Amino acid sequence: MEHFNELVVQYTPMIHKIMRTLHIYKNHEEFYQTGLIGLWEAQLNFDPSKGSFANYAYTSIKGKMLVEMNQSNKHEERIIYPKEEFWSMIEDVNPESLLEMETLLTYCEGLTEKETKWVIANYKDCLSIKDIAKTEKVSISAVKQWRVGALRKLREQVEMQN
Incomplete structure (x- = not known):
């Protein structure tokens, strides 16, 4: 070496x-x-x-x-x-997300406005309860109540379909 x-x-x-x-x-x-x-x-x-x-x-x-x-x-x-x-000029034109939103809104029929906000923010935007509370300027417990109401109504809808 x-x-x-x-x-x-x-x-x-x-x-x-x-x-x-x-x-x-x-x-x-x-x-x-x-x-x-x-x-x-x-x-x-x-x-x-x-x-x-x-x-x-x-x-x-x-x-x-x-x-x-x-x-x-x-x-x-x-x-x-x-x-x-180039990256700043790209516009997200995804037709699947539009269909996804339409499908999500069909499940939200029968929910209150606030419960619908929770469903969309949670499932579409993937926001946590804390983040939803911050964007809506409400308490975390209020968002938890929206969640409880929405889940209860959604379960009832699913049980009625079965």
């Missing part, structure tokens, strides 16, 4: 030079690590009979970085990130 650490110290300037020649301006640390992997592979696969290690290391490091650039560019081309304005 000492031998590779010496290579890292010796070839770090080469890795940074390759990054500058390839105009890498994002993800410096990732590409530096890719360069180290290229250096590691160059050390493992080097054949002294075919030339100098410096030339082989340069080619190996640069090749590894080019492959990584290709993959990251393909990845970025496939993924589209909409701008922030």
